[in-house]
Amino acid sequence: MINRRFDRRTFLKGSGAGLIGLSTGILGAVPARAEGLTIGILYVGPRDDFGWNQAHAVAAAALKEVPGVxxxxxxxxxxxxxxxxSIESMISLDGAKLIFATSFGYYNPFVLDMAKKFPDVQFRHAAPLWTDKDPTNAGSYFGQLDQAHYVDGIAAGLSTKSNKLGFVAAKPIGTVLRNINSFALGVKKVNPAATVQVIFTGEWSMPVREAEAANALIDAGCDxxxxxxxxxxxxxxTAEGRGVKSCGHNASQAPLAPKGFITGAEYKWETIYKDYAAKLGKGEALPNFIGGGFDLDFVQNTPYGAGATPEAIAAADAARADVKAGKPIFVGPIKKQDGSVLVAEGASLDNYAPELNATDYLIEGVVGSIT
Amino acid sequence: MEDVGLSTVLLAMLAGAIRVSTPFLFVALGECLTEKSGRINLGLEGTLVFGAMAAYAISFETGSPWLGVLVAGFAGMAFGAMHGAICRLKGVNDIAIGIAMMLFGTGLAFFFGKAYIQPVAPRLPSVELGFWTDNPHLAKALEVNPLFLIGIALAVAMWWAFKNTRIGLVVRTTGDSAPAALALGINVDLVRFLATSAGGFLAGVGGAFLSLYYPGSWTEGLSSGQGLMAVALVIFARWNPLACFGAALLFGAAGALGPALQSVGITRGYHFFNAAPYAMTLVIMILSISPKRSLKGAPGELSITK
Structure with missing residues (x-):
C-alpha cells in the first residue's frame, strides 16, 4: 500500500516537474550530490501567507544562500x-539529511515514524514536543514568541485611546494563550487601566471569520x-481599513498597514536553520531540544511602522533590552481570570519557566473565555 | 448592560449579514439559474475561488478593480461553459463533473494565484448608505459595496423574469420537462449550456467580491466553503431568487454570530456559534428532505429529484 502510494507520488512529482519546467522532481531523479547538504522543509500552508509559513520560508530563503546547502x-x-x-520522497529522491517539519500536527506520529525508519537522517520539529523517550535523531526547536508579543503589548498599551485592545486568536492552545497573556502583561505594565479583548475564531486560517472578528472588536471599541x-x-x-492601529504576528505585515502599523512579533528561524546547517557541515551533533527568545536571537520585532509614537518606541526598545537581559515578563501580582493567584506579589516567573509551557488560562485583564 | 450587549450583537449581525452575504447571493443566484434549467453545477466553489484570484490579479496588474470583476465574471463563464459543454455529452453525470470542476477551479486558482498573495491590489469602493445616522457603527454597517446592490437588483430581476418573460419560461420549461421543451422546439442542451455559463459568470463575480472587497485580499483559504454552502442555500430558498437573497442574508448573519457574541462578552461555547453557518446548512438539508415527495418548486429535470 505504502509502496503504491509512493510510486504515485513519484509519478506526480515527475510529471509536475515537466509541467512547471523546474522542480525538485527533476533534481530528485538523479542521485543526491555526495558533497553538500540537502535540507527538506515542509509547510502546512502557502509559503507566502504573511504568517507562520512565511516566517519559515524567509528563513529557508536565507538558508539557500549558504554555500553547499x-x-x-x-x-x-x-x-x-x-x-x-513528503518526508520519504525528500529523503529517498532528494537525499535530504535534515528535515524541518514546521507544523504542530506533523510530529506525532509522522515525524516520529519517519525518524525510526531513517535513523541516519535528522528530524527537527517546530514546537516543544520532543521528550527523551522519542528517537534521538528527532528533536524540537521553537521560538518564545510571547517575548516579542510582550514588547508589542508595551507599544500597543501606549497607543490606545479607548483603553481597549483587541486580540484575534485562532485556537485556545498553550502557545496562543501564552502570547495573549504576555501581550496583556505588556499592555498592563504601561497602561494598567487597559483591557485586552480576545475573540477565538476556532481555526488557524479562516479569512472571512477573522475579518468578522476584527470588525466585531472594532465595533466593541478596540482601537x-x-x-x-x-x-x-x-x-x-481590516484594522487599517477601519482606521485603527495594529501589531503584527509571525512575519512582517508592515507593508499591509502603511498608516496604523505599530510593530509586530516575528520569529527569526534563520538563526536556528543556519546554525544547524553549519553544525551538520562540521559533523557536530544537533541539539534535541532548543528554545529561545530575544536572548538567542530566535524572535524579533518588526521595524516600527507609522503607527508607533516616539514614546511607544522608546518604551518598547527598553522592554526588549530588559527581556534580552533576562528580566522576567511575569512579575507578580498576576491573577488568572478566575481570580486565583498565578504569581504572588513580589514574586516572578522566569521567561522559560516550565509551567508557562502548559498555559491553559487567561490572566485577569483579558476579556474572553477559553471554552 | 444587557441591552447594550443585545443591540451590539444585533447590529453586528446586521453588519455581518450585509458584509458577508454578497458572495453567497451571487453564487446562489448563479446556481438558481443553472438548476432552473435542469442541471446542478457543484463546481461553483471552484469558480468562486478562481474568480477571486482572477479579480485580484487583474486589479493588481491593471489598477482597475472593476475590470477585475469583469474578468472574474468571464473566467467564471468559461468554467460554466466547460461544465455545460461536458454535461451535454451522453452518459455524463452533472454532479460528478461539478465536483471535478470544483477541484479544477481551486487548483488552477492556487497555481496562478501564487504570485498574487503578497501584492496589495486596489479594492472596490463602497457606497455610504449610513449618511443619515450619527451612530458610527451603524454608519459603518451600512457602508455597502455596489455589488451588493447589484445583487439585490439582480435577484428581483431574475424573480420577475422567471415569471414574466419568454426567456424565463424557456428556462423553466427546460428545467421542468425536457420532452416538453423539445416538443416546443427548444434546444434543451443550448439553454442549459447558456444557463450554466451565465451561472458561472455570477459565481465569478461573487469571487471578485471576496478578494476585492470583503475580506479584501487573496489567500488560498479565502472561500472556506462558501461556494458549497451557497448551493445548499438554493435548495433552502426553494429555487426562488428573492428567497435566495433572504437566505444569503441569513447565512451572512449566522457567520457573524460567533465573533459578535464574543465581542460583547458571551464567550462560552464559541465553537458552537462559529459553526452556526455549517450547522444551519445541515439542519436545512435534513428539514428539506423527504422520501415521499420531491421538493416544492424543484425543477423536475434535476438529477437529484428525478
Whole structure:
C-alpha cells in the first residue's frame, strides 16, 4: 500500500516537474550530490501567507544562500499521511539529511515514524514536543514568541485611546494563550487601566471569520488590534481599513498597514536553520531540544511602522533590552481570570519557566473565555 | 448592560449579514439559474475561488478593480461553459463533473494565484448608505459595496423574469420537462449550456467580491466553503431568487454570530456559534428532505429529484 502510494507520488512529482519546467522532481531523479547538504522543509500552508509559513520560508530563503546547502521545500502539506510521504520522497529522491517539519500536527506520529525508519537522517520539529523517550535523531526547536508579543503589548498599551485592545486568536492552545497573556502583561505594565479583548475564531486560517472578528472588536471599541492566526493579512488589513492601529504576528505585515502599523512579533528561524546547517557541515551533533527568545536571537520585532509614537518606541526598545537581559515578563501580582493567584506579589516567573509551557488560562485583564 | 450587549450583537449581525452575504447571493443566484434549467453545477466553489484570484490579479496588474470583476465574471463563464459543454455529452453525470470542476477551479486558482498573495491590489469602493445616522457603527454597517446592490437588483430581476418573460419560461420549461421543451422546439442542451455559463459568470463575480472587497485580499483559504454552502442555500430558498437573497442574508448573519457574541462578552461555547453557518446548512438539508415527495418548486429535470 505504502509502496503504491509512493510510486504515485513519484509519478506526480515527475510529471509536475515537466509541467512547471523546474522542480525538485527533476533534481530528485538523479542521485543526491555526495558533497553538500540537502535540507527538506515542509509547510502546512502557502509559503507566502504573511504568517507562520512565511516566517519559515524567509528563513529557508536565507538558508539557500549558504554555500553547499540545497533546500527542498513542499508547501500545503496537510497534517495527514501526506507528511510521511513528503518526508520519504525528500529523503529517498532528494537525499535530504535534515528535515524541518514546521507544523504542530506533523510530529506525532509522522515525524516520529519517519525518524525510526531513517535513523541516519535528522528530524527537527517546530514546537516543544520532543521528550527523551522519542528517537534521538528527532528533536524540537521553537521560538518564545510571547517575548516579542510582550514588547508589542508595551507599544500597543501606549497607543490606545479607548483603553481597549483587541486580540484575534485562532485556537485556545498553550502557545496562543501564552502570547495573549504576555501581550496583556505588556499592555498592563504601561497602561494598567487597559483591557485586552480576545475573540477565538476556532481555526488557524479562516479569512472571512477573522475579518468578522476584527470588525466585531472594532465595533466593541478596540482601537489597537493584534492577532495569533496563521495568516494575519486579513486582520491587519481590516484594522487599517477601519482606521485603527495594529501589531503584527509571525512575519512582517508592515507593508499591509502603511498608516496604523505599530510593530509586530516575528520569529527569526534563520538563526536556528543556519546554525544547524553549519553544525551538520562540521559533523557536530544537533541539539534535541532548543528554545529561545530575544536572548538567542530566535524572535524579533518588526521595524516600527507609522503607527508607533516616539514614546511607544522608546518604551518598547527598553522592554526588549530588559527581556534580552533576562528580566522576567511575569512579575507578580498576576491573577488568572478566575481570580486565583498565578504569581504572588513580589514574586516572578522566569521567561522559560516550565509551567508557562502548559498555559491553559487567561490572566485577569483579558476579556474572553477559553471554552 | 444587557441591552447594550443585545443591540451590539444585533447590529453586528446586521453588519455581518450585509458584509458577508454578497458572495453567497451571487453564487446562489448563479446556481438558481443553472438548476432552473435542469442541471446542478457543484463546481461553483471552484469558480468562486478562481474568480477571486482572477479579480485580484487583474486589479493588481491593471489598477482597475472593476475590470477585475469583469474578468472574474468571464473566467467564471468559461468554467460554466466547460461544465455545460461536458454535461451535454451522453452518459455524463452533472454532479460528478461539478465536483471535478470544483477541484479544477481551486487548483488552477492556487497555481496562478501564487504570485498574487503578497501584492496589495486596489479594492472596490463602497457606497455610504449610513449618511443619515450619527451612530458610527451603524454608519459603518451600512457602508455597502455596489455589488451588493447589484445583487439585490439582480435577484428581483431574475424573480420577475422567471415569471414574466419568454426567456424565463424557456428556462423553466427546460428545467421542468425536457420532452416538453423539445416538443416546443427548444434546444434543451443550448439553454442549459447558456444557463450554466451565465451561472458561472455570477459565481465569478461573487469571487471578485471576496478578494476585492470583503475580506479584501487573496489567500488560498479565502472561500472556506462558501461556494458549497451557497448551493445548499438554493435548495433552502426553494429555487426562488428573492428567497435566495433572504437566505444569503441569513447565512451572512449566522457567520457573524460567533465573533459578535464574543465581542460583547458571551464567550462560552464559541465553537458552537462559529459553526452556526455549517450547522444551519445541515439542519436545512435534513428539514428539506423527504422520501415521499420531491421538493416544492424543484425543477423536475434535476438529477437529484428525478
Amino acid at each position: 540545497t533546500v527542498v521545500e513542499e508547501e500545503n502539506v496537510p497534517e495527514t499521511i501526506a507528511v510521511a510521504q 489597537v488590534l493584534t492577532c495569533h492566526v496563521d495568516g494575519p493579512k486579513v486582520v491587519i488589513e
